[in-house]
Amino acid sequence: MSESLRATSHGTGKETITINMGPSHPSTHGVLRLVLELDGEIVTACKADLGYLHRGFEKIAENKTWQQFMTWTDRMDYLAPASNNVGYILAVEKLLGLDVPARCKALRVILCELARVSAHFLWLGTHALDLGAATVFFYTFQQRELIYDLYEKWTGARLTTSTVRIGGLARDLPPGWTEDVKSYLKQVTAVIDECEGLLTRNRIWVDRTKDVGVISAEDAVAFALTGPPLRASGVEWDLRKAQPYLDYDRYEFEIPSGTVGDVYDRYLVRMEEMRQSVWILEQALQNLPEGPINTDAPKVVLPSKEKVLTSMEDLIHHFIIITEGIAAPEGEVYHAIEAPKGELGFYLVSDGGPAAYRCRIRPAAFVNLQAIEKMAIGQLIADVVAIIGSLDPVMGEVDR
Amino acid sequence: MGAATAFPGSGRYWDDGTSVARLREQLPDTVLDEVEFRGERTVVIDREAVLDVLSFLRDDEACTFDFLTDITAVHWPDRAEPFEVVWLLYSFRRNRRLRVKVREGVEPSVPTAVPLWPAAGWLERECYDMFGIDFEGHPDLRRILLPDDFEGWPLRKEFPLKR
Numbered sequence: 001m002s003e004s005l006r007a008t009s010h011g012t013g014k015e016t017i018t019i020n021m022g023p024s025h026p027s028t029h030g031v032l033r034l035v036l037e038l039d040g041e042i043v044t045a046c047k048a049d050l051g052y053l054h055r056g057f058e059k060i061a062e063n064k065t066w067q068q069f070m071t072w073t074d075r076m077d078y079l080a081p082a083s084n085n086v087g088y089i090l091a092v093e094k095l096l097g098l099d100v101p102a103r104c105k106a107l108r109v110i111l112c113e114l115a116r117v118s119a120h121f122l123w124l125g126t127h128a129l130d131l132g133a134a135t136v137f138f139y140t141f142q143q144r145e146l147i148y149d150l151y152e153k154w155t156g157a158r159l160t161t162s163t164v165r166i167g168g169l170a171r172d173l174p175p176g177w178t179e180d181v182k183s184y185l186k187q188v189t190a191v192i193d194e195c196e197g198l199l200t201r202n203r204i205w206v207d208r209t210k211d212v213g214v215i216s217a218e219d220a221v222a223f224a225l226t227g228p229p230l231r232a233s234g235v236e237w238d239l240r241k242a243q244p245y246l247d248y249d250r251y252e253f254e255i256p257s258g259t260v261g262d263v264y265d266r267y268l269v270r271m272e273e274m275r276q277s278v279w280i281l282e283q284a285l286q287n288l289p290e291g292p293i294n295t296d297a298p299k300v301v302l303p304s305k306e307k308v309l310t311s312m313e314d315l316i317h318h319f320i321i322i323t324e325g326i327a328a329p330e331g332e333v334y335h336a337i338e339a340p341k342g343e344l345g346f347y348l349v350s351d352g353g354p355a356a357y358r359c360r361i362r363p364a365a366f367v368n369l370q371a372i373e374k375m376a377i378g379q380l381i382a383d384v385v386a387i388i389g390s391l392d393p394v395m396g397e398v399d400r
Numbered sequence: 401m402g403a404a405t406a407f408p409g410s411g412r413y414w415d416d417g418t419s420v421a422r423l424r425e426q427l428p429d430t431v432l433d434e435v436e437f438r439g440e441r442t443v444v445i446d447r448e449a450v451l452d453v454l455s456f457l458r459d460d461e462a463c464t465f466d467f468l469t470d471i472t473a474v475h476w477p478d479r480a481e482p483f484e485v486v487w488l489l490y491s492f493r494r495n496r497r498l499r500v501k502v503r504e505g506v507e508p509s510v511p512t513a514v515p516l517w518p519a520a521g522w523l524e525r526e527c528y529d530m531f532g533i534d535f536e537g538h539p540d541l542r543r544i545l546l547p548d549d550f551e552g553w554p555l556r557k558e559f560p561l562k563r
Contacts, residue, residue: 051545058530059554063561094407094438221492224468224519235492242495243413331437334488334497336469347488349474358555360472362488370522399545 016044023052027130027385030395034372034388038381046376046384048369053399061359065325066092067166069359074160077365077397079122080115080340082151084397085164090245091335091346092166095328098297102289104168105246109284110181111163112246112337113277117188118147119340120274124195127267127389131208136195143191146184153177166326167301168294178285185278185285192274199267209264213375213387216261223371226364227342228269229391233261239338251280263383263390270392300326325354334362341365341392365397411439415498419443419463427456432503442499450502451511457489457498458516465489465498468513471523473531477557483508485533509534512541530555 016037022028031052037045057076061069073088074081086108093100100108125140148158154177155163155170163170199205215225220233230237238255240248256272258265294301302321303314328350336345342364349358368391375391376384417434420443424431430453433444445453457465467490474484481503489498502510512535513520524535525544532553535541543550552559 051543051547054545056554059559059561094410097406097410097438099406099408219518221467222518224517237492243409245409332442333438333440334499343469345470345488347470347472347486358474360470360486362470366522366526367519370519374518 015039021381021384023049028388029126029393032369032388032393032395032398034376034384036376036381036384041380041382043376043379043381043384046373048373050366050369050395051399053395055400057400058359058361061356063355065354066328066356067321067325069356070164070166071160071162074162075396076361076363076400077119077339077341077344077394078159079394080119081159082111082155082161082163083115083119083337083339084344085162086112086246087335087337087339087344088346089164089166090337091333091348092328094333094335095331095348095350096166096297096300096326097329098167098295098300100168100295101292102247103291104293104295106284106288107169107173107293108164109246109248109251110281111161113280113284114147114150114181116277116340117274117281118144120270120277121147123270123340123389123392124267127386127392128195128199128205130385130389131205133199133202133205136198139191139195143188150177150181150184153180165294165301167297168292172293178288181281182285185281189275189278192271192278196271200271206264208383208386209267209390210262211260212263212379212383213390214260214262215371215375219374220261220371223374224367225342225371227338227340227368228266228273229261229368229371230342231255232258232265232269234259239336239343243336245335245337251283253277253280263386266390327352327354336362339364341394341397342368344397361400363397363400365391365393365395366400369393369398407438411436413495413497414439415441415496417441419457419460419465419496419498422460422462423453423456426460427452440497440499442501444501444503447502447504447510451513451516453500454487454489454513455516457500463498464491464493466492468517468519468523469497471513471520471527473508473527473533473555475531475556479503481505483531483533485510485527487513504533507534508532509536511536512538514538529553532556 016039018037022033023031033049035047073084076084121140121144125137128136152158155161217233217235220230236255236257253276256269298317307314308318330352332349334347336343344364345362347360351357375387430446430449435442457463469490470488472486483504485502487500527533529543
């Protein structure tokens with residue numbers, strides 16, 4: 001182990017041992033490696049070693065057209081790919097100064113909220129499994145499969161959905177899809193309740209999560225936490241409310257928040273968020289606007305196949321968009337969405353070319369994970385597992 | 401570009417210039433440039449005043465940028481000052497963002513923001529890892545995503561995509 005990674009005990013004078021947790025450990029959710037210094041079972045120092053899943057996304061973005069890079073975003077937070085697609089495309093649309101039709105916005109909300117429910121189900125199943133509550137895992141993975149089925153029916157893919165386009169969407173809903181979602185939503189709340197029934201007042205669960213990995217509201221802000229870890233510490237802040245995009249201000253929903261900022265609060269916040277997402281989905285389906293899904297911008301949005309074959313102008317547009325990509329104005333923008341993990345932002349710098357001059361991804365999971373180096377101190381090594389789960393890191397986004 | 405549409409809400413959640421005006425008034429000569437694009441405000445500041453400006457923006461009652469959203473950099477190899485270091489700030493109280501920038505020479509080096517925001521720790525390490533920007537005074541400045549023995553700074557423009 002290199003000297004730089006060796007955690008230090010800040011001169012306590014006690015004899016300690018240093019151990020590795022990860023990068024291939026079932027409870028570190030992928031390839032997170034923590035170097036822990038232990039005094040008995042108590043963690044005296046914790047350092048994370050990242051990058052095992054680094055694929056250089058920000059460099060790739062500079063070498064792909066604006067639209068092409070969207071497919072890479074699927075592979076960041078791979079538990080909520082559709083949500084990443086939407087976040088990235090919104091930033092590009094901001095750069096272009098482009099609005100999209102109401103139906104498109106509603107469909108994107110559906111993509112994002114299904115992604116949130118699915119991502120939270122995966123978090124819940126694995127988090128509970130890590131702490132020994134294996135039953136929950138089976139309920140949550142079944143629910144996640146059903147959401148993947150819905151994605152597959154609409155977008156043709158279960159994980160790499162890639163269905164969002166600059167100025168619109170690749171395709172409208174298939175026939176009968178809204179009915180499928182409605183019947184899915186009818187049963188999902190009962191499953192969330194059932195999972196809560198297994199955990200919320202479960203003596204073992206409470207013992208393992210209450211007052212573990214506490215972070216105060218002040219520290220949460222100082223560490224730039226966003227998403228459920230920030231709200232669990234009592235800061236009621238959600239980008240869907242604070243800076244509404246996609247007409248989120250037209251939906252009724254609440255921002256659940258905690259008071260203590262421990263693992264238990266983060267658990268409660270995410271459980272309630274799933275219910276709120278279900279509520280948003282119901283509203284989106286109820287009031288789904290009719291009309292086009294693509295904005296009227298022929299130099300940006302691909303024309304339909306029929307038009308390409310019958311209209312000279314559309315054929316030219318199609319040719320230019322595919323061969324050269326779209327031209328974005330010079331300038332720089334930042335746009336962020338409330339992804340399941342927190343604030344997922346894209347800072348795009350354009351020099352007027354067909355690709356990003358610079359694409360900085362502000363990853364929620366990466367920034368949130370940093371706080372573990374503080375939260376783990378003074379905790380039992382077994383509780384580190386609980387803390388990791390409660391921060392819900394997904395290494396695809398942490399490492400990019 | 402087809403029908404005249406505009407990205408909704410552009411600029412609504414960005415500083416409208418009041419913080420920059422206040423900065424000019426309270427810390428004269430620190431503001432080198434001010435840019436607005438799509439309603440987003442960027443203030444370019446003097447390299448020597450980075451910490452003063454950041455702590456002023458954080459603590460001033462009219463600015464209250466208490467949240468460090470991101471730190472990153474942009475490489476412009478053809479410019480006299482080829483590096484831009486970018487801080488993205490957010491104010492919970494005012495629900496406004498502001499982008500702060502510094503232009504740096506061929507050996508970019510800026511003071512660390514870790515004493516102001518612990519969140520800067522990993523963000524600065526990533527910036528160092530990808531661009532080779534030195535954050536003076538950072539308690540633990542080393543590579544974060546790439547291996548320790550990696551050579552080169554991959555997000556600099558001269559670094560090839562494949563090699």
